Every structure is written in C-alpha cells, then in structure tokens.
Amino acid sequence: MRTKTDVILKVMNVLAWLAFAGLVVKAGAIVISYSVSIGNPEGAKNLYMGLNFYPIRQFDFWHYTGTVILMIALLLLEAYTAFLVTRVLSTIKLTNPFTIEVSRTLEKISYIILLAWVAAMVFNAHATWLSKKIAGLQENLISGEFILLAGVVFVIAQVFKKGVEIQSENELTV
C-alpha cells in the first residue's frame, strides 16, 4: 500500500534531483563565463543571471579568481549535498528505514554542509574586505545560517544510528 510518506519522499527525490541539476548548471555557467572573462574582462559583468564581478576583475585578477573559485566551490558543495539527499531518498525504504548506509550518508551531508558554511564564511570575509578596497562594490554576502542546518542534520544522523541499532535488535528478536 502506498502511503502519503512514500509520495512525499518521491516528490522530494525529484526536487533534490532538480536542485542538483540546477546547481551544477549554475556552477558550469560560472566556470564558462569566468573562462571567457579571462580574455575579455567585460565578461565579468554578467557571470550568471546578472552576477557582476566586473569591479573585482578590474581591481585585481587574482582576487577575482579567488572570488569565483569560492563561489564555484560553494555551488559544488551544495550540489553534492543535493546529490547525497537523492541517494538517501532513493535508498530509504519505509519498511526498514534505519540502515547504516542512510545513517552514514546523513552524517556525510552534515559534514558537507559544515564545509559549505566554512566556504561561505571565507567568501563573505573576502567580499567584505574587497568592499572596503573597491568603492561602489555591492556586497553579495551569503547567508551563514546553514551552520544550524548542519547541526540539525548531524543530530538526525546520530538518531538514525541509534535507530539502526534498535531495528537490528528488533529484527533479531524471536
């Protein structure tokens, strides 16, 4: 019998795949725009949907490269998180939800989110520093609130670990 949760998990899986594809496309588009902007600085005016790093490109090429690398790293970490979520959602079975594989993937997700938070903080610090050096540069700061998300996912992973133990004990009760 299909339950409501089954449907929700299937929809979430599709959404996670869409998020993964979107983030990879965005990262790819920025890489291509960046490659173009190496030869043609005007290309930095619109890296992706109005993302303008032209003032940084004019200020210093290496700071511009650093900013783009941090942004791509962040996008790739987010994409990897979305990919791991699709793996969790395709592995999980509601009859036996607590498996060591799901628990490990959840723990991995929390570490990746933590890493993404670190990348975001470095990006923000760099952007703030640059905004002081370059007059009229608009700050594109990234919200650092997903440190909380990393904590929540880590706690869920730990609860899952306990769930795996309880489930295996339950399965070995005759």
Place this chain on the structure above:
Amino acid sequence: MPIIVNLDVMMAKRKMSLNELSEKVNLTLANLSILKTGKAKAVRFSTLEAICKALDCQPGDILEFVGKK
C-alpha cells in the same frame, strides 16, 4: 554472548526436526534458525513458552549461562 541456546540439543533429544518445531511453535524457519545459531538478541516469553510446550522441557533446558573463566 555468555547465554548459549541449546535448542539443537533439545531437538535432538526429542527427535524433532526444525520444520516440525517451526510448525508446532508457529515461527518461521528463518527465526528459528536465528535462535538455533545463537544470533538472536532477545527471545519473547511467548516464544519460549511455545518452544517449551512443543519440546516438553523447561527454559533452563534451552538457555544456559556460561560466564567468563
């Protein structure tokens, strides 16, 4: 684990096969096998009662505690 399941010994004494016991106690062969091989982590009282009834024995005949020496 220091608890040893002597189900196979009792089954041999009563000359009862695993299939026969499975039918009598209404347990699957897989679960009886888990119990017989000592992989089980817990035994329900209802299961123990059914096994004791089927094998005409006491729980102590099936379960044994072996402490570390």
